[in-house]
Amino acid sequence: MRTAIMVLATACAAAASAAPRVTIDLLPNPEVQGDTVVLGQVAHLRSPDLELMRRLVHLPVGRSPRNGELAVLRQEALGLWIRRHTGLTAGEVELRGSQESRVLGTARRVKGEDIGQAAVEALRRWAGTAEDVRVRVPVRGVDVPGTPVRLEPRPIEQAAPRRHMVVWVDVWAAGALVRTVPVSLHVASGDMPVRAVTGSDAPLIAESPTPVARAAAREPLGVVRGDWATLRSTTGPVVLEVAVEVLQDGRAGDKVRVRQRGAGAVMTARVVGPAQLELAP
Numbered sequence: 001m002r003t004a005i006m007v008l009a010t011a012c013a014a015a016a017s018a019a020p021r022v023t024i025d026l027l028p029n030p031e032v033q034g035d036t037v038v039l040g041q042v043a044h045l046r047s048p049d050l051e052l053m054r055r056l057v058h059l060p061v062g063r064s065p066r067n068g069e070l071a072v073l074r075q076e077a078l079g080l081w082i083r084r085h086t087g088l089t090a091g092e093v094e095l096r097g098s099q100e101s102r103v104l105g106t107a108r109r110v111k112g113e114d115i116g117q118a119a120v121e122a123l124r125r126w127a128g129t130a131e132d133v134r135v136r137v138p139v140r141g142v143d144v145p146g147t148p149v150r151l152e153p154r155p156i157e158q159a160a161p162r163r164h165m166v167v168w169v170d171v172w173a174a175g176a177l178v179r180t181v182p183v184s185l186h187v188a189s190g191d192m193p194v195r196a197v198t199g200s201d202a203p204l205i206a207e208s209p210t211p212v213a214r215a216a217a218r219e220p221l222g223v224v225r226g227d228w229a230t231l232r233s234t235t236g237p238v239v240l241e242v243a244v245e246v247l248q249d250g251r252a253g254d255k256v257r258v259r260q261r262g263a264g265a266v267m268t269a270r271v272v273g274p275a276q277l278e279l280a281p
Contacts, residue, residue: 021088022047022056025097026075031106034146035174036060039082042073042101059085064146065105073101110149110171112139119167119183122153127161132188136164137274139183144173154180158226163187166227166275168243180243182230184275222271223250231258231269233279244269244277255280 025044032041039045040057047053061081065071075095082093116135123133154168165185171178223229223246231244243261250256250271258269258277269277 020094021049021092022052023094023096024056024078024082026073026078026095026099026101028098028100029102029104031104032064033106033108035064037062037064037071037073037103042103043078043097055086056082065103071103071105073103075099075101107143107145108147108149108173110142110144110151110173112141115139115142115151115169115171115181116183118151118153118169119185122167122169123156123161123165123185123187126156134186134188136184136186139181142171142179142181144171144178146174149173157228161187162224162227164221164224164227166229168228182228182243182275220251220274221249222252222254222274223256223277225249227275229258229275229277231267231277231279246277 023046024039025046027042027044030042037060038057039059039061042061045053045056047056059082061073061078062071075098078101079090079093079095082088083090116139120133120135150172152170152172154170156165156167158165163186165187167183167185169181169183171181225246225248227246228243229246231242233242244258244267245261247257247259247266252271252273254271255268256271256277257266259266268280270280272278
C-alpha cells in the first residue's frame with residue numbers, strides 16, 4: 001500500500017511539473033492601435049500566475065503596422081520570442097490557436113466635432129467673450145497613428161474679431177504633428193465687437209435694384225481678405241494642402257489672390273468653399 005501511494009504521489013508531482021505555466025491562444029486576425037504591438041493585443045492568455053500574466057500581456061512583440069497595413073506573426077516565432085524575453089522554458093508555455101496571425105493596423109480617429117470645438121473655445125478665449133460662436137462648415141475627422149492625442153489651436157493673427165473667422169488647429173498624436181485643420185467659424189451674436197470695414201477692406205458690392213445683383217449680395221463670402229484658408233493642388237493621385245493668406249474677398253467660383261505664409265510671391269486660386277481654395281491656372 002505504501003509503495004502504491006508513493007508511486008501515485010510521484011506521478012502527480014511529475015504531472016504538476018509538466019503542466020504549462022501559461023496558455024496562449026494566438027488570434028487569427030487581430031486589429032491593433034498604437035506604435036508597438038503587445039502580446040495581449042494578438043492573443044488570449046490564461047495562467048494561475050497573475051504576475052506572469054501581467055508581464056506577458058504587456059510584452060512587446062513588434063512594431064505596429066501602419067493604418068491599413070498587414071503584419072504576419074507566426075506561432076513558432078512567437079514561442080521563441082517569449083522564451084527569449086521571459087526565461088520560460090518550452091514546457092512552461094503552451095501555444096494554441098492560429099498558426100499564423102495576420103495583424104491589421106488601424107488608426108484612431110479624432111472626431112471633426114472635437115476639432116471644431118477646440119477652435120470655438122480658442123476664439124472665445126482670444127476675444128475674451130462667451131458669445132455664440134459656431135462652426136460654419138462641418139470639419140472632417142482626422143486619422144491618427146497612436147496616442148496620446150492633443151488639439152492645439154494656433155495663435156489667431158487677426159487684429160480684431162470678425163463675423164467670419166478661421167482658426168487653425170494642429171492635431172498631434174504620439175508626440176508628432178499629424179495635420180493642421182482650418183476651422184471656419186461664425187459669430188452669431190451681435191454683441192461681439194467686429195472690425196470696422198473701411199477703405200480697401202470694404203466689399204466691392206454695389207447697390208443695384210436688379211434681383212440678380214441683390215441675390216449676389218446675399219450670397220455669403222467663401223473667403224475674406226486677411227483670413228487664412230486651405231489651398232489644394234493635385235498632382236496625379238497626390239493632393240497637397242497648404243495654408244495661404246487671402247488677399248481679397250471671394251465667393252464660390254471666384255478667383256482671388258493668395259500668398260503662402262512667409263512668402264512674397266502672389267498666386268491665383270479659385271474659391272471652392274468656405275476657407276477652401278484650389279490652384280487656378
